[in-house]
Amino acid sequence: MPADTARLPTGVDLYYEVHGQGEPLVLIPSTGFGCNVWQRYQVPELSKQLRLIVFDPRGCGRSSKPKRVYTIEQMAYDVVELLRHLGIEQAHVLGHSMGGRIALSMALDVPAAVKSLILAASGSGAAARPGSDCVPGVPFWMIDELASLGFEGNLRREYVDSTSFFTADFAASHREFVEDFFTMALEQHAAQPEYIRMVLARHSFEATHRLGDVTVPTLVLVGDEDVVGSGHSAQSDVLRSRIPGAAFKSLPGQSHGFFWQAPDLTNTAILEWVAAHR
Numbered sequence: 001m002p003a004d005t006a007r008l009p010t011g012v013d014l015y016y017e018v019h020g021q022g023e024p025l026v027l028i029p030s031t032g033f034g035c036n037v038w039q040r041y042q043v044p045e046l047s048k049q050l051r052l053i054v055f056d057p058r059g060c061g062r063s064s065k066p067k068r069v070y071t072i073e074q075m076a077y078d079v080v081e082l083l084r085h086l087g088i089e090q091a092h093v094l095g096h097s098m099g100g101r102i103a104l105s106m107a108l109d110v111p112a113a114v115k116s117l118i119l120a121a122s123g124s125g126a127a128a129r130p131g132s133d134c135v136p137g138v139p140f141w142m143i144d145e146l147a148s149l150g151f152e153g154n155l156r157r158e159y160v161d162s163t164s165f166f167t168a169d170f171a172a173s174h175r176e177f178v179e180d181f182f183t184m185a186l187e188q189h190a191a192q193p194e195y196i197r198m199v200l201a202r203h204s205f206e207a208t209h210r211l212g213d214v215t216v217p218t219l220v221l222v223g224d225e226d227v228v229g230s231g232h233s234a235q236s237d238v239l240r241s242r243i244p245g246a247a248f249k250s251l252p253g254q255s256h257g258f259f260w261q262a263p264d265l266t267n268t269a270i271l272e273w274v275a276a277h278r
Contacts, residue, residue, distance in 0.1 A: 001016065002015070002018045002019075003017040003018075004016060005062065005063075006082055006085040006086075007079075008078060008081040008082065008085065008090075008111075009076050009081055010074060010081055011064075011066070012058045012063060012064035012066060012078060013056060013063060013064045013148060014055055014056070014057075014058070014063045014064070014078055014082055015035070015056040015061060015062035015063045016035070016041075016053060016054065016055035016056075016082060016086075017035060017053075017054050017055070018051065018052070018053055018086065019043050019046075019047035019051075019052040019054070020046070020047030020048065020049070020050055020051050020052050021045045021050075021051050022049055022050045022051050023049075023050050023051065023092060023115075023274055023278055024050070024051045024052075024053060024083075024090075024091035025046065025050045025051070025052055025053065025091060025092040025093075025270075025274060026053045026054075026055075026079060026082075026083070026091050026092070026093045026094065027042060027052065027053070027054050027094050027096075027099075028031070028057070028079060028093065028094065028095040028099030028100075028102050028103055029057065029060075029096055029097065029099050030096045030097030030098050030099055030190050031098040031198050031199060031202060032059075032060060032155075032190040032194075032195045032198055033057075033060065033185060033188070033189060034056040034057075034060045034061030034062070034187070034188025034189065035054035035055050035056050035061070035188070036185075036187060036188045037070075037184070037185055037186065037188075037259075037260075038054050038259075040260075040263075041144050041260060041267070042054075042259065042263070042267065045094050045263070045267045046267060046270065046271065048085050049215070049271060049274075049275075050092075050271075050274060051080070051093065053082070053083075053086065054198060055082060056188060057075055057078065057081075057099075057102075057198075058070065058074070058075060058078055058115065059098075059190045059194030059195075059197060059198055060188060060189065060190045060194065061187075061188030061189075061190075062188070065190075065191075065193075065194050067193075067202075069197065069200075069260070070194075070197040070198055070200070070201040070269065071204065071205070071251070072098075072101045072102055072105050072201050072204075072205040072267050073105050073109065073205075074204065075102045075105075075120070075201070076102045076103075076105035076106045077109075077110075079093070079102065079103075079106060079168050080106060080113050083089065083113055085235065089112075089113070089116065090112065090113055090115045091113065091114070091115060092112075092114075092115050092117075092268065092273075092274050092277065093106055093107070093114050093115075093116075093117055093118070094117075094118035094120060095118070095119060095120065095122060096120045096121060096122070096259065097120070097121050097122055097232070097256065098122075098186075098198065098201075098202045099120075099122070100119040100120055100121070100122020100123070101122060101123070101124070101125075101202060101205050101207075102238070103117055103118070103119065103122075104117070104122070104124060104207055104214070105205070105207065106212055107214050107216050107218070108207060108213060108214060109249060111215055111216055114216045114275070115216070115217075115277065116216055116217040116218070116219070116273065116277040117214070117216050117217065117218040117219070117237065118218075118219045118221055118270065118273060119218065119219070119220050119236070119239055120221045120222070120241070120259075121221070121222050121223065121226050121232040121236070121256050121258070122232065122235070122236070123235030123236070123238070124205075124206070124207045124208040124210075124211055124235070124238065124239060124242075125205050125206030125207055125208045126203070126206060126207035126208075127206060128208045128234075128235045128238040128239070129231065129234070129235060134206070136203075136206065137203055137204075138199060138200065138203045139203070142199070149196070151192040152186075155182075155189070156182065159178070159181065159182050159185065159257075160178055160179065160182050162228060163225075163228055163255060164228035164242060164253060164255065164256055165252065165256045165257040166178055166257050166260075166261050167185050167225055167253060167255045167261065170261050179256075181260055188198060208238065208242070211238075211239065211242035211243050212242055212243075212244060214243045214244065214246075215244075217245070217247075218239075218245070218246045218247065219246070219247045219248075219269075219273045220236050220239045220240045220243070220246050220247070220248045220249070221236075221251070221266075221269060222234060222236040222249075222250060222251070222266075223250070223251045223253075223254025223255050223256065223258045224250045224251065224252055224253070224254065225253060225254060225255045226254070226255050226256050228255070228256075232256060233250075236248070247269070247273075249269055251265060251266065251267050251269070257266035
């Protein structure tokens with residue numbers, strides 16, 4: 001397992017791992033997650049056929065934790081520079097949730113680095129969010145929950161005690177698994193200051209008006225029950241309707257965490273997409 005830390009021109013040291021051989025695929029995790037969340041299900045299977053690149057984003061795990069403003073565009077250039085560090089001119093890029101915004105930013109600003117794009121349970125900004133959330137800035141309910149529950153309590157509510165990440169039936173019948181996932185995710189998760197910087201970056205990003213400029217092959221991938229909070233199902237409808245030629249795949253019976261609730265289904269969808277866009 002080649003693992004190292006790259007000192008990038010963007011001013012951060014980025015921890016990364018490379019697994020397998022073949023077409024390069026970068027996995028960009030959701031808000032606050034390190035690359036350890038991919039280790040159980042994605043790394044073993046995807047690396048059998050692909051050259052898989054995973055990393056801890058700035059602010060997370062073993063990478064630098066700058067004490068300054070974060071932006072989605074900065075984090076996108078972190079990935080671009082990581083690929084350059086590895087001598088990879090072009091890669092397939094998958095982003096989950098906030099990671100999808102980073103991947104989208106790459107496709108818009110440095111399209112030559114992106115062979116194909118998978119936007120997994122993601123969105124393009126406030127303009128694509130449903131209802132009262134379609135205004136710039138961090139939603140009231142998110143600030144209120146963070147203030148009321150505290151940092152770890154807020155994360156527990158999102159990943160364990162609600163249906164935003166795992167569906168209700170799955171969480172009820174796999175309680176030990178869900179608790180284990182939460183414990184594992186916290187090991188390399190961003191601490192409170194960096195997490196808040198990421199949330200601010202996520203909710204300051206707006207590219208809905210630029211979706212028509214995406215030129216790389218794009219798959220929009222989402223669970224059909226991902227409707228809690230920011231409503232990624234609705235946001236995915238915006239992505240599929242505005243990105244020219246975008247393919248769309250809905251995963252039945254899945255919420256936001258389909259990578260871990262239904263890994264076989266998810267990995268198959270990823271491998272089929274990459275195989276069709278070599």
